[in-house]
Amino acid sequence: MLSDFPITKRWPAADPSVIQLYSLATPNGIKVAAMLEETGLGYEAHKVSFADADQMTPEFLSLNPNNKIPAIIDPHGPDGKAIGLWESGAILIYLAEKTGTLLPSDPVKRAHSLQWLMWQMGGAGPMFGQFGFFFKMGGAAFEDKRPLARYTDEAIRLLGVMDAQLAANEFIAGDAYSIADIALWPWINVLTGFYGAGEHLQVARYPHIQRWLHAALARPASQAALTVPS
Template identity: 65%
Template structure:
């Protein structure tokens, strides 16, 4: 059934009964791999290399016209039909509902988890991504430092919001580890491992965030996810 999807021409499935993950271990990519590792759903991962502009190939665009990772192709979607899906937040919700894990069934807790998932999707991830560009990548060559200062200030504000939420809590939302945690921790990790910005953003002052991040990263699924799919 997967043969009908052009993306499989560039990234053939070894086992067509498994979920196909097209990704790279960036913060957004790690969300999907961490979720798949946590749920235990059978899958195989395919590297979408930014170095060779894989995300702009006709095969990848046939699945995700927005040319972003991650994307998945589930051969056993609703009613048994294959389901192509992109956007990391949508993938997290879909996999949570498919597996029955990491998204509470209690309406109040479910709403809280989705609230913090949307907080990450709409603010935390995009703002930290912009900060990272201006601080660590191409934007650092720009003489006008106002863009960097704008995103640095917003990153600090959002970290304070997260730190306050985690005061006295083991998880971002609800009573257990959830897709809200999975959505957020890869972006906090990126401040340390990807942007080398821990000192600039004064991460040591956010004690609740540091405690929570350590617990999230100690999970076996998280430790595996940060290297899925392996970079060449």
């Protein structure tokens, strides 16, 4: 039951029968919102405000001790029991398996999708995030520009890896849109969007990424996810 989760006392559920999403419209938050929109699962989004340090409250930490968004509670988890989850990649896999969508059943294609999901989780996401800190946010004021140079170089390297993959494939893991694409497009989008780093990273040099990103953003689920939670 949802009432077993202390987080619901701070963010009460209007509809306890649907998935509860605790998030913010950052790249990692957008991932899970996009997946929920793609699957058509009912969900209710609760805003976790960084400005108010919501992620550090006892209620939020009771669900995610790592104090990061997003997190979910599915009231209809395995064996019909409610389950709480955090880490965006784990949530994407869980929702894909729950609905039988956006993760191939073929073992080889499934492995390739998970491979690129892990690439995003362990490489592209953390490196792009560090780049954004030193280019756009607090780190931009640092006199020592070596950190920015380091993460700029790594971001460019990763973009090159991704563009080469997309030169030979319609989607990042092959011929079908999957959770690997959902994990990646919000991070590519933030580089030229909120970070305003398109020129700095010379993103125009990567035509295959541009083609892929345009297609991902054109999906109705993607457009909806950009504003979740409202």
